[in-house]
Amino acid sequence: xxxxxxxxxxxxxxxxxxxxxxxxxxxxxxQLREAAYTFAGRPVVLRIVGARLAERIQRPFAHLRRRDRxxxxxxxxxxxxxxxxxxxxxxxxxxxxxxxxxxxxxxxLLRASSDGRYVSFQYQDSITLLDRRGQRxxxxxxxxxxxxxxxxxxxxxxxxxxxxxxxGVQILHAGLIARRGAGVLMPGESGSGKSTTSLAGxxxxxxxxxxxxxxxxxxPGDTFRGHSLFSTACLTxxxxxxxxxxxxxxxxxxxxxxxxPILFLxxxxxxxxxxxxxxxxxxxxxxxxxxxEIQPASxxxxxxxxxxxxxxxxxxxxxxxxxxxMAELVERVPxxxxxxxxxxxxxxxxIERILACVEERGRV
Numbered sequence: 386x387x388x389x390x391x392x393x394x395x396x397x398x399x400x401x402x403x404x405x406x407x408x409x410x411x412x413x414x415x416q417l418r419e420a421a422y423t424f425a426g427r428p429v430v431l432r433i434v435g436a437r438l439a440e441r442i443q444r445p446f447a448h449l450r451r452r453d454r455x456x457x458x459x460x461x462x463x464x465x466x467x468x469x470x471x472x473x474x475x476x477x478x479x480x481x482x483x484x485x486x487x488x489x490x491x492x493x494l495l496r497a498s499s500d501g502r503y504v505s506f507q508y509q510d511s512i513t514l515l516d517r518r519g520q521r522x523x524x525x526x527x528x529x530x531x532x533x534x535x536x537x538x539x540x541x542x543x544x545x546x547x548x549x550x551x552x553g554v555q556i557l558h559a560g561l562i563a564r565r566g567a568g569v570l571m572p573g574e575s576g577s578g579k580s581t582t583s584l585a586g587x588x589x590x591x592x593x594x595x596x597x598x599x600x601x602x603x604x605p606g607d608t609f610r611g612h613s614l615f616s617t618a619c620l621t622x623x624x625x626x627x628x629x630x631x632x633x634x635x636x637x638x639x640x641x642x643x644x645x646p647i648l649f650l651x652x653x654x655x656x657x658x659x660x661x662x663x664x665x666x667x668x669x670x671x672x673x674x675x676x677x678e679i680q681p682a683s684x685x686x687x688x689x690x691x692x693x694x695x696x697x698x699x700x701x702x703x704x705x706x707x708x709x710x711m712a713e714l715v716e717r718v719p720x721x722x723x724x725x726x727x728x729x730x731x732x733x734x735x736i737e738r739i740l741a742c743v744e745e746r747g748r749v
Contacts, residue, residue, distance in 0.1 A: 395516075396483035399503060401476065402514055402523045409434040409466035409473040416470060418443070421451040421460075423660065424545070425554045425600050425612040428460035435467025438529025442540045445615040447651040448658040461520050461548060463541070465513075469528040476512055476525060490700045491535075491543060506543045509533060515544045517551055534640045538617040538647045539598060543700050545614070554600040554612060555707045557691065558698040561594040561611045561662070562586040564733075567740050568594070568611050568662035570601075570718075571670055572690040574697065578670040578725055580620050584628060584648070585729035586736060592659050593618075593650055598699075601664075601710065609664040609714055616651035616658055627729055666743045667720035668736070674724035677731035679738050687720035688712060719743055 395403070410417055410432075418439035422429040431446070433439035442465065443450075468475045484496035484505055493508030505514040510527030522544055526532065535542070546556045560571040560579035573579050580596040587593035596619065600612035625632045625646065634653050635646035651658050669682050669690050691711045695703055721739045725732070 409471040422449045431463045433465045435470035438467040448616045463522040467529040558694040561599045563592040563662045567665040585732035618648045619645040668723040676726040680722040682720040687715040
């Protein structure tokens, strides 16, 4: 993949964002916050001008942070500035003749160049542009002290979905927890119990990777691995009441009453968050059982769960390659129903039983 283009060769919309970031950085060198990360095994450098904005954007990626940047080959570079802290104006409307294709998505506006190289997403007082070939993402936030709940819990999710997909990592709407490095993937639409199950697992010693967005990648040997994207979990206020030990850590941050508070799990359980695991099993969740138990699930049931949840939630909408990956996943990885009883303390035992069944199948 080639290096980022020179400013003179980039479209005007890209050059204007590059110039604005450079101006913000030059005006406020003391406000620059730079850190290195690993996203799905790929190097990423995040540079933010604005202390408050940096604090909030970096927080969900804390478990993916690296201490060094030595010899990184063509990392994804993400540049962001805060208009309120730097005084460098937010782009007027993000419009550009170079990005002539546009769609409404996630209550925002998604634009793309005709060749698909440049993609931008504008939502409320934020704009982000991705150069897919040059591996550069750049954007602005009007005020880092007033971000949406989605931006605080899962920054750049639309742009990162595209970037991951370009590298063979499909974003699924699913939770992912693990026991001693054996991953259990949990698809399901909103309200199916993914966040509650994920939090119940990590609270009682299992490893956490995701509560609703996870990266799935094929690996040699006809197997799959799951990648953690964010260290956050979001539960309703009523749901948090079932977890007295972590409820006090929930971040409300002036979010509307109907929006879920955020838990930054890397700060609560720093030793239980991991970045990547092999997928050993699929757990289809069903709430309302008298007690927690497991039952075998069919491949069609598993595929319906993945497709219904991911196709309706992930933006941009996954295409044929994603459906083929999901179909291959359910063909190769055993699936079980995890019937959830009222006591969240039973979740780890249910996960243990699923993995024990997988291990037994492997010995037969």
